[in-house]
Amino acid sequence: MRPEKTDKLATMLILLLAGITGLAVLAFLAYLLVTGLPHVSWHFLLSPAKAFQSGGGIRDQLFNSLYLVVLTMLVSVPLALCAAIYLSEYAVQNRLTAAIRLAVEVLGSLPSVVIGLFGYLVFVLQFGLDFSLLAGALVLTILNLPILTRSFEDALQQVPTLQRQAGLGLGMSKWRVTTKIVLPGALPGIITGMILSAGRVFGEAAALIYTAGQSTPAVDYGNWNPFSPTSFLNPLRPAETLAVHIWKVNSEGLVPDARAVSNGAAAVLIITILLFNLLARLIGYLVKRRFAK
Amino acid sequence: MDELNQSFKPKPTVAFRRKKTTDRLLAPSVETRQEWGGKLVSCLAILLIGGLVVTLFAFLINKGLALFTTDKFSLGAFLTSTDWRPSHHHYGALPMIATSFAVTVLAGVLALPLALVSAIAITELLPNWVYRVLQPVIELLVGIPSVVYGYVGLTVIVPQLGRMFGGTGFGILAATCVLFLMILPTMTSMTIDNLRQVPQQYRLASAGLGATRWQTISRVVVPSAKSGILTAMVFGMARAFGEALAVQMVIGNAAIMPTCLLSSSATLTSVLTTGIGNTVMGTASNNALWSLALLLLLMSLAFNLLLRVISRKGVR
Numbered sequence: 001m002r003p004e005k006t007d008k009l010a011t012m013l014i015l016l017l018a019g020i021t022g023l024a025v026l027a028f029l030a031y032l033l034v035t036g037l038p039h040v041s042w043h044f045l046l047s048p049a050k051a052f053q054s055g056g057g058i059r060d061q062l063f064n065s066l067y068l069v070v071l072t073m074l075v076s077v078p079l080a081l082c083a084a085i086y087l088s089e090y091a092v093q094n095r096l097t098a099a100i101r102l103a104v105e106v107l108g109s110l111p112s113v114v115i116g117l118f119g120y121l122v123f124v125l126q127f128g129l130d131f132s133l134l135a136g137a138l139v140l141t142i143l144n145l146p147i148l149t150r151s152f153e154d155a156l157q158q159v160p161t162l163q164r165q166a167g168l169g170l171g172m173s174k175w176r177v178t179t180k181i182v183l184p185g186a187l188p189g190i191i192t193g194m195i196l197s198a199g200r201v202f203g204e205a206a207a208l209i210y211t212a213g214q215s216t217p218a219v220d221y222g223n224w225n226p227f228s229p230t231s232f233l234n235p236l237r238p239a240e241t242l243a244v245h246i247w248k249v250n251s252e253g254l255v256p257d258a259r260a261v262s263n264g265a266a267a268v269l270i271i272t273i274l275l276f277n278l279l280a281r282l283i284g285y286l287v288k289r290r291f292a293k
Numbered sequence: 294m295d296e297l298n299q300s301f302k303p304k305p306t307v308a309f310r311r312k313k314t315t316d317r318l319l320a321p322s323v324e325t326r327q328e329w330g331g332k333l334v335s336c337l338a339i340l341l342i343g344g345l346v347v348t349l350f351a352f353l354i355n356k357g358l359a360l361f362t363t364d365k366f367s368l369g370a371f372l373t374s375t376d377w378r379p380s381h382h383h384y385g386a387l388p389m390i391a392t393s394f395a396v397t398v399l400a401g402v403l404a405l406p407l408a409l410v411s412a413i414a415i416t417e418l419l420p421n422w423v424y425r426v427l428q429p430v431i432e433l434l435v436g437i438p439s440v441v442y443g444y445v446g447l448t449v450i451v452p453q454l455g456r457m458f459g460g461t462g463f464g465i466l467a468a469t470c471v472l473f474l475m476i477l478p479t480m481t482s483m484t485i486d487n488l489r490q491v492p493q494q495y496r497l498a499s500a501g502l503g504a505t506r507w508q509t510i511s512r513v514v515v516p517s518a519k520s521g522i523l524t525a526m527v528f529g530m531a532r533a534f535g536e537a538l539a540v541q542m543v544i545g546n547a548a549i550m551p552t553c554l555l556s557s558s559a560t561l562t563s564v565l566t567t568g569i570g571n572t573v574m575g576t577a578s579n580n581a582l583w584s585l586a587l588l589l590l591l592m593s594l595a596f597n598l599l600l601r602v603i604s605r606k607g608v609r
Contacts, residue, residue, distance in 0.1 A: 007505035011418060018414035021407045021477070022427075025434060028445065028474060082338030090332060100339055103346040109597045110349075110590065111535025113562050117569065117586050118349050121356065125574070142349075145342055173324045175331030196436075203438025206537040206562075210569055243440045247538050250447055259448065266441045273436045277429065 029270075036267025039260050045268070049216070049245065054257035058265050060216040063232065064133070064239035068212065069201050071137035071235060076144045077194060083145070084152035089178050108146030115142050116207030124211055131238040136212025140201050147197050155189025156182055188287035192280045199276035203269055205243035213238030214248050242269055350590070357587025360384065360580040371584060377548040377564075379578035386561075386585060388550045393534060393560040393592075395465055395551060396544075400472035401530040404480050408529075409515075409522060412484035417510055424485070431485075434478035443539030446471035451543055458555055463545030466554040471539050476529035483528060487521030488514060523603050531596035535589065537562035561585050561592075 047057030083104075091097040119139030129135040159182045167177035183190075215238055223231040240248065246265050249258045321329075360366050366384055374385025415424050450470045455462030491514050499509040515522070545557025546567055565585055572579040 003505045003508060007507040010507040010511070014410050014414050015418060017407065018411040021411050025474075025477065026430075029430075029434070031449065032441065032445065079338050079341065082335040083342055085331075086335035086339045090335060100343050103343050106594065106597055107342070107346050107349075109531060109600075110593050111537065111562065113535065113537035113565055114353070114586055114590050114593070115349075117565065117583075118352060120569070121352055122348075142345060145345075149342070173328040175328045176324065178331065199436050203436070203440070205438065205440045206566065209538075209566065243438045246440050246444055247542065250444060250542060262444055262448075266444055269438055269441060270433070273438070274433055277432050277436060281429065 032263075032266055032270055036263040036265075036270075039264030040267055044264050048218075049261075050255065052254055052256075054255065054260070056255065056257075056261060058242060058245065058261070058268065060219065061240055061242045061245040061265070062268065064212070064216060065202055065241040065243070067233075068133060068136055068140065068208075068239065068241060069198050071133060072140040072144055072201050073194065073198060075137060076141040076148055079141070080145050080148035080152055081190070083149045084156055085178055087149070088153045088156040089174065089182065104146050104149055107142070108150070112143055112204060112207040115139060116210055118142070119207065120210040129236065131211065131213030131215075132236045133212060133239045134235040136208050136239065136241075137235070139207050139211045140204060143204065143207055144197050144201055147200065148193060151193030151197070152186075152190055155186040155193060158189055159185040188283060192284050195276050195280040195283070199273045202272060202276070203243050205241065205247055208241055208244050209247070212241060212244070214240050214244060216240045353583070353587055353590055356580070356583040357590075358584075360577065360584045364577040364580055366577070366581070371581075375550045379568075379572070379581060382577060384577075384581040384584075386581075386588065388548055389559055389561045389564055389585065390588070392465060392544070392551050392558040393562070396468045396472055396540065396560060397530050397534045399465070399469040400476060400533045401526055403469065403473045404477045404529060405522075405526045408477055408480035408484050408525065411481050412488055413510055413515070416485055416488040417506070417514065428482075431478050431482045435482060439475055439536055439539040440542075442471050442475045443542035445474075446539065446543040454555070460555050461545065461557070462555070463543060463557050464553075464555045465544070465551055465558055467543040468540045468560070469554075471543050472533040472536060475536065475539060476533050479532065480525045480529040483525035484518075484522055487518040487525065490521070491517050520603055520606055524600055527596060527600050527603060531593060531600070534596065535562065535593055537566050541566045561589050565589070 044057045045062060046059050047055075048059050049061060050056030087097070087101070091100075116139055119135060119142065123129050123135040123138050124131060127135075163181055163185065164177055167181045168174070172180070217237055218230075219232040219234075219237065220230045221232050224233065225231050226233040226235065228234060229237065242265055246262045246269070249255050249262050249265075255261060360371065361368050366382075371384055371386050372390070373387055374383065375387045376383040376385040377388055415427060446467055451462040451467050453462070454464075454467055454470075458466075495513050495517060496509055499513045500506075504512070540560050541563035544559060544563050546559050546563055547557035548559040548564055549557075551558040565582055568582045569579075572582060
């Protein structure tokens with residue numbers, strides 16, 4: 001066959017296959033939104049789940065997911081930031097640094113179910129935290145640390161070396177250069193990394209079923225004392241998240257309207273992730289515009 | 294002006310009056326002490342992460358070996374026996390190992406050509422605005438929680454397979470479909486990144502030699518991004534191997550040796566998710582589950598090693 005003909009044929013074949021793949025994936029997204037969105041209402045978002053009857057909402061699950069993201073970020077962001085500063089600013093090229101980098105990379109590649117089991121063993125059983133938000137947050141921190149550290153380190157590396165040298169030339173210490181020059185410069189990258197990893201934490205389920213638990217006790221949303229057992233802020237209460245709820249409703253089959261509840265919950269999950277992504281993009285865009293000026 | 298001078302005048306501090314000048318000059322400055330503090334904190338953070346990894350491995354290895362040390366079950370039987378009946382003290386993990394590999398390899402082999410074709414279409418054939426429109430969509434798909442993929446598998450793919458081939462629809466084929474859908478966006482986006490990294494001069498040089506677009510793609514662009522494409526595939530497969538809930542929802546959860554693609558089976562991860570809550574800590578059947586977890590850990594290490602080998606070859 002002549003090369004021109006092969007070219008045309010191959011191009012058509014590639015576009016056809018890619019088109020089919022794209023359509024299949026878009027159909028998947030559309031299916032989720034079309035079946036899910038009709039179930040999403042204020043009533044669905046704001047009423048508690050029901051164990052055996054239909055008509056339950058996802059209020060507690062949604063709140064638990066968001067609260068867990070906040071708790072996880074509170075622990076993991078400072079840790080990951082310090083670790084990234086060390087790797088980016090202080091680490092010298094030697095075997096120890098290489099070993100630490102390897103450790104971070106290995107930690108990031110572990111299946112979430114393995115990390116969840118480790119959390120069950122250590123936080124739930126060893127530390128006696130039982131199934132609780134705190135145990136869940138700690139497990140999610142382990143899951144989140146490698147991703148955050150890598151994205152923070154990338155963000156720090158994006159700051160030009162000349163700016164560091166300028167600071168050092170003025171007699172500033174390395175720490176001061178890092179906190180006053182490098183960190184502000186890397187802030188947009190750091191925020192973007194945080195938001196994207198928050199999206200991942202929000203949808204995680206496998207690591208949570210044996211750490212944060214699969215049930216939510218009745219909580220009082222008027223009780224703002226985090227040490228009271230009935231308070232919604234109490235980190236030591238078990239908490240089922242939205243993603244875990246989808247799994248549990250479907251694998252137990254006790255709720256008659258499991259389909260409706262999970263369709264709605266899936267749509268809420270996707271829209272939240274979409275919001276996280278858009279927010280990260282928006283911040284990246286705004287910052288780019290500011291720097292372009 | 295007077296006010297300004299006032300504010301610039303150095304305040305006599307207590308230390309200045311009490312200490313001798315030489316002492317003050319030799320003592321570390323505030324700046325130095327800050328530097329030490331900062332370095333110490335960041336060093337501690339990185340050591341904490343390192344310690345965490347070591348602890349994690351120590352705990353899981355310790356727990357995972359208990360079946361062989363305290364319960365005296367033979368390692369050979371664990372790896373080669375097909376009989377998994379914890380109630381009868383038979384802990385043959387081969388069915389789960391085989392199923393895990395089957396779903397992973399099938400999903401990877403299915404997803405690689407489609408990811409490659411989609412990436413080629415987006416980077417080489419279609420105009421640039423298509424990429425800019427599709428990139429957020431791909432990002433969203435990468436971010437969709439795996440439970441949602443599993444849920445769609447359970448409510449759409451499983452009934453459909455049941456209607457097409459008879460039976461329940463649960464099994465390796467359903468799991469393969471779910472994992473394929475799940476890793477396709479990740480692999481596509483990684484492949485796109487790799488194809489875009491191929492220098493534009495390569496394409497221009499090839500075109501300048503009179504090559505058609507297909508010749509350029511098949512003989513210049515794809516070969517020079519080969520190791521990156523392989524990395525994407527192994528990365529996707531590693532994710533598929535470790536996926537727990539999405540697989541558990543559609544595979545049927547019967548720990549028997551898979552005979553065909555449509556029979557119920559169980560993977561390492563699915564047995565772990567269903568089993569850990571149903572066994573008592575410290576018993577042999579519980580220890581057997583921890584041995585499966587250790588196996589999963591070692592496999593993800595193996596995938597990591599494979600990725601390193603591939604990317605090292607790519608650098609050369």
